[in-house]
Amino acid sequence: MSHYLKQIELLRSLQKVDDDIHSIRKELEAAPQEVEDLRRRLAEVSDQRARQQDKITHLRDQERRLDTEIEDDSARLRKSKGKLMGVGNSREYHAMVREMDSLERVNRNREEEKVALSDEMERQTSLQAEVDARSIALEKELSDCESGLQSRMEAAEARLAALLLKRNEAAHEVPAPVFSRYEFIRERLEHPVIVPVANGVCSGCNISIPPQNYIELQKAAQILSCPNCQRLMFWIEASPAETEGI
Numbered sequence: 707m708s709h710y711l712k713q714i715e716l717l718r719s720l721q722k723v724d725d726d727i728h729s730i731r732k733e734l735e736a737a738p739q740e741v742e743d744l745r746r747r748l749a750e751v752s753d754q755r756a757r758q759q760d761k762i763t764h765l766r767d768q769e770r771r772l773d774t775e776i777e778d779d780s781a782r783l784r785k786s787k788g789k790l791m792g793v794g795n796s797r798e799y800h801a802m803v804r805e806m807d808s809l810e811r812v813n814r815n816r817e818e819e820k821v822a823l824s825d826e827m828e829r830q831t832s833l834q835a836e837v838d839a840r841s842i843a844l845e846k847e848l849s850d851c852e853s854g855l856q857s858r859m860e861a862a863e864a865r866l867a868a869l870l871l872k873r874n875e876a877a878h879e880v881p882a883p884v885f886s887r888y889e890f891i892r893e894r895l896e897h898p899v900i901v902p903v904a905n906g907v908c909s910g911c912n913i914s915i916p917p918q919n920y921i922e923l924q925k926a927a928q929i930l931s932c933p934n935c936q937r938l939m940f941w942i943e944a945s946p947a948e949t950e951g952i
């Protein structure tokens with residue numbers, strides 16, 4: 707194997723370890739975020755529950771108010787009926803009958819209002835049951851996620867520690883100047899550092915490299931950087947379909 711190819715191979719081995727480190731670091735960042743997302747969703751549902759409770763309280767108040775009004779006017783009606791027989795002249799009698807008719811009409815309207823309120827109460831109560839169920843499910847999900855988080859984080863940290871050791875070994879294999887170049891890029895660019903080029907396209911930035919650079923790359927004489935994204939490149943003789951997963 708040529709000197710060049712050996713170096714590329716060592717860099718790719720190092721990159722493979724860094725790929726694993728990269729995905730574990732992502733996992734470590736994402737795990738607490740899941741708990742945070744669940745907490746936020748639960749807080750939203752709690753707000754919904756409170757609003758739902760307010761609506762139901764408001765409906766109950768309205769029901770109570772109607773009941774009181776119906777009760778008061780019914781008492782007035784009973785009182786008027788009792789007096790009606792004792793009324794002396796017909797003018798007073800008719801005035802009382804008109805007043806009683808009006809009280810009865812108002813109470814009938816209130817009874818209709820009560821039916822509408824009761825329908826609305828039924829609707830709101832079933833909505834409340836839905837929100838309560840959602841809240842209970844979320845609480846369970848959150849508590850499962852929280853209790854799993856600690857062990858997941860510990861497992862990921864342990865894997866990370868093992869990978870960092872493996873990385874040290876892989877890094878030692880790479881000649882110092884090449885390793886410095888790799889590290890220089892790793893510290894400044896998005897993951898990854900070394901990328902395959904197939905059919906003249908850099909897989910780091912998905913941009914075609916100029917023909918002159920492509921010819922140089924295929925000569926396999928020295929390690930080259932992509933003129934666009936600056937990542938280290940190596941040439942693979944393959945169609946795009948075959949490069950998937952590299």
Ligand SMILES: [Zn+2]
Nearest residue numbers: 908911932935
């Ligand atoms: Zn590139």
